Amino acid sequence: MKNSWALKVSSLGKIHGVPDLESLSDTGPDAGTAKSATTGSIVAAWDVSFEVSPGEALGVIGESGSGKSTVMRCVAGDQTSTTGEVFLQSVDHGRTNVLDLDPSRRRGLRVADLSVVYQDPAEGLRLNVTAGGNIAEALTAAGWRHFGRIRERAAELLERTEVPLSRMDDLVGTFSGGMRQRVQLAKALANEPPVVLLDEPTTGLDASVAAGVLDLIRNLLEETGVAAVVVSHDFAVIEMLTTRCVVMNHGRIVEAGLTDRLLEDPHHPYSQRLVGAARA
Amino acid sequence: MNEYIFSCRGLSKDFVLHTIDGRRVEALRGVDLDILPGEHVALAGSSGAGKSSLLKCIYRTYEPTSGTARLRLRTGELVDLTTLSDQEMAHLRGRDIGYVSQFLRAEPRRGPLDIVTRAGVSRGMDRVTAREAAAHSLRRLNIDEKLWDVHASVLSGGEKQRINLAAGTISSPQLLLLDEPVSALDPANREAALDLIGDLTTQGVAVLAVFHDVEAMERLASRIVLMRKGRIEMSGDPTLVLEVLTQGAHV
Numbered sequence: 001m002k003n004s005w006a007l008k009v010s011s012l013g014k015i016h017g018v019p020d021l022e023s024l025s026d027t028g029p030d031a032g033t034a035k036s037a038t039t040g041s042i043v044a045a046w047d048v049s050f051e052v053s054p055g056e057a058l059g060v061i062g063e064s065g066s067g068k069s070t071v072m073r074c075v076a077g078d079q080t081s082t083t084g085e086v087f088l089q090s091v092d093h094g095r096t097n098v099l100d101l102d103p104s105r106r107r108g109l110r111v112a113d114l115s116v117v118y119q120d121p122a123e124g125l126r127l128n129v130t131a132g133g134n135i136a137e138a139l140t141a142a143g144w145r146h147f148g149r150i151r152e153r154a155a156e157l158l159e160r161t162e163v164p165l166s167r168m169d170d171l172v173g174t175f176s177g178g179m180r181q182r183v184q185l186a187k188a189l190a191n192e193p194p195v196v197l198l199d200e201p202t203t204g205l206d207a208s209v210a211a212g213v214l215d216l217i218r219n220l221l222e223e224t225g226v227a228a229v230v231v232s233h234d235f236a237v238i239e240m241l242t243t244r245c246v247v248m249n250h251g252r253i254v255e256a257g258l259t260d261r262l263l264e265d266p267h268h269p270y271s272q273r274l275v276g277a278a279r280a
Numbered sequence: 281m282n283e284y285i286f287s288c289r290g291l292s293k294d295f296v297l298h299t300i301d302g303r304r305v306e307a308l309r310g311v312d313l314d315i316l317p318g319e320h321v322a323l324a325g326s327s328g329a330g331k332s333s334l335l336k337c338i339y340r341t342y343e344p345t346s347g348t349a350r351l352r353l354r355t356g357e358l359v360d361l362t363t364l365s366d367q368e369m370a371h372l373r374g375r376d377i378g379y380v381s382q383f384l385r386a387e388p389r390r391g392p393l394d395i396v397t398r399a400g401v402s403r404g405m406d407r408v409t410a411r412e413a414a415a416h417s418l419r420r421l422n423i424d425e426k427l428w429d430v431h432a433s434v435l436s437g438g439e440k441q442r443i444n445l446a447a448g449t450i451s452s453p454q455l456l457l458l459d460e461p462v463s464a465l466d467p468a469n470r471e472a473a474l475d476l477i478g479d480l481t482t483q484g485v486a487v488l489a490v491f492h493d494v495e496a497m498e499r500l501a502s503r504i505v506l507m508r509k510g511r512i513e514m515s516g517d518p519t520l521v522l523e524v525l526t527q528g529a530h531v
Contacts, residue, residue, distance in 0.1 A: 053367065215389045222398070243370045258340060258366050265342040269298035276299055 005051040005089060006227035007075070007114075007195045012048040012084030014070050017041030019082045029249045029270055034065070043251045044070040048084070050246055050256070054194065057221050057228040059238035059245030059259060063274070067251040068231045072199050075229070076116045077106050088113050090194050111141045115188035119200035121180035124187065127173035131163060131183045134172060138190040157186040161216060178209035182216065189220065199231045214240055235278045239263060247271045283352070285486040286315040286338075286455050291347035291362075293337050293510075307333040309510040310347065313488075315455065320477075320487040322501035322518070324525060330510040331490045335457045338488070339379045340369050351377060351455060374403045380448035382460040384432060384440040391429035392418055392443045399447035410450065417446040421472050437464040445473055449480060456480060458489035462496065474499060494522060 015023060023036035027043040035042045045067040052058045060068045074081040077098075085097040090113045098109060110116070118124045125134050135154040136144075144150050155165055161182040167175070172183055181201065188196055201217060202210040218241055221228050230241050238245055239259060246256040247268065255268040266275045293308040308330050315321050323331040336342040338349055340361060349361040353376045361369065361377075373379070390398075393414055400410025418428065421442040427435060432443055441464045449456065462473045478500055481487055491497055497504055497518060504521040506514040514521055 056367070056370075211389065222402075244366050256366070257343070258370060260341045261343055261366075264336065265295070267296070267343070272298050 004053050005087075005094070006054045007052045007089070007229070008085075008087040008094065009051075009071070009075055010049050010085040010087070012071060012074055012086065013046045013082045014044045014067075014074055014079065015041050015046075015082045016044060027250065028252045029254050029268075032250065034067070034251045045074065045081075045248075045251045048248075048253055050253075052195070052227040052229060054227050055225040056244070057230055057242040059242035060229060060231045060248060061233065061235065061238050061245055061274070062248035063233060066248040068233075068248050069199055070251075071248070072116070072197050072229065072231050076114065076197055077109065078116075088195060111138070112191040112193055114195045114197070115191075115193045117181075117184050117188050117196065117198045117201050119203050121172070121177070121184045124184040125172050125180065127180075128171060130169050131158060131172055131175070131186075132168040134183060135187050135190050138187050142191045153190070154186075157190055158183070160189075160220075161186040162212075176209075177205050178213055181205065181213050185213075185216065185220065189224065189226075192224070193226065195227045195229075197229045197231070200233070201230070202237060203232070203234065217241060235263065235275070247274065283317075284314045285317050285319075285352050286313075286350065286488070288313050288338070288349040289347055291334070291337055291349055292345050293333055293342055294345045306510055307342075308337060308344075311510075311512055313505065313512065313515075315486045315488060317486055318481055318484045320481045320489065320500050320502045322497040322504045323488065323490045323507055324497065324504050324521065325507035325513075329507040331507055332459055333510070334507070335379065335459050335488065335490065338455075339373070339377065339457055340364075341379075354454060374399070374453070375451070376454045378448050378453035378456045380445055380456070380458050380461045382441070382463055384444045389431050389433065391427075392423055392432060392435070392439075392446070393428040395432060395443055396446045396450055400450040403451045405451060413450050414446065417450060417476070418443070420476060421446055422469055438466065438469060441465060442469065442473060445476065449476065452480060452483055452485050455486045455488065458487060458491075460490055460492055463492060470496075494525075498522065 018039050018041050020039060023039045023041040023043055024046060026036050026038055027034050034044060048071050050058060062068050073079040075086055081099060086099050087094045088098055091098055132154045135157055136150050139150050139153060155168060158165060158168055163179060163182045172180055202213050205213060214237060232238055242259050245259050245262055246253045249270040255271045262271060263275055266272045289312050291308055291311040295305040295307060297303045311334055325331055333342060337344045338361060344362045350358055351361055352358050396414035396417060397410045400413055401407055423439060423442055432440060445461050462470045465473055474496055501518045504518045505512055506521055
């Protein structure tokens, strides 16, 4: 089971401003800030490394501003990282750092190698397009041409994510938040990517709706064998979806471990505060 | 001499509480313990003695501070649980080492049959076999069939506890850790649960258990280990240890 990762992130870093060494020494958990007092640069993420295996979900937890979403966006290709390497097993058997690919090839990875589910469905979907149309976009990008088969596959995906088929031809903009999130999941899974990144997938939804979406995600992760990275500030989400997680604080990973261990026996002072606050 | 399934040496756990001036709390102070196949070892001692901490250190819900904890896998391979990577440990959980806590972990919208079946599938059983085993186990633990597809979150504490036990025992691990698995059960259901646990021992599963009642220990344990302040104070034949225990209670 060693070296069977689907996604490997190595020493990823993102600095807004001058990428110099000075900014690194006066930022981070010990400095208590991500902004360098000497250079004014913001070290949004630094030295972030992790691996995720097929069928495994890794959590990334931390307060807002800790760098979680930056890491996710750099891995997804929505942001350019300052340094680091990202490998996907599905790309050249994991031998090519996908950060070195030219932009069009990089964008192409989002078709079938790596999907993202955003907190805001408007980022992952086009709201002025129907639910079926949004999924069709993903399928045609992967080379699907037969209209009937595309409809069939779209219907199958919507059924799987519990979206009523009667809504298939309605604009996503007319959907509720929870339903939009389900369509986003359907689209993300359309081409059966080996890796899915989920950024706060239930944040902002009503509690009962969030619980339903969470159940759905959990079932999908279990049933598809996809490798998932779940970014969340919410321990309940991390606990339900992941077996391992990393804790981020001021742009750095301060602790990594089995999720139950991190919740019951957090070591780093920041993790202890975070868990303590969640339990209170 | 029989080959042990589990053997720990000097297993220790210190908590460093950074939120309270970096205070150090010693939960385990060097535990040595061997468990043979088919042996049921019950941990006794007052609360705070380190019973649950020992179980959690073995399962790696707590990270041991020092010591070793060797487990013989189904494959015959011997591994030190304290040095396994997180991924390796996650892989062993359920398959080679099981843990049943007092409470059901967050399972909001799934029914008992689904929960127990999935537990089996996640341990490598095929779905049909897992479903059959799940049904058998739920029936045995007197979970009303009418409730099998009702979301577990709305069931009673005793029902949840039995679902938890069924899920934790669906496939026989090498070592099963039980932390007060029958604490919320009425006498009849408690009986059924203890029966199920007893059968595991007969099948050769090594069990390390914490029960708060003496009767369960008397009935199931082949050995009782008495803990005090994070150490093993005494270990031996159940009747002997219980005698010492009850005498102690009178002093």
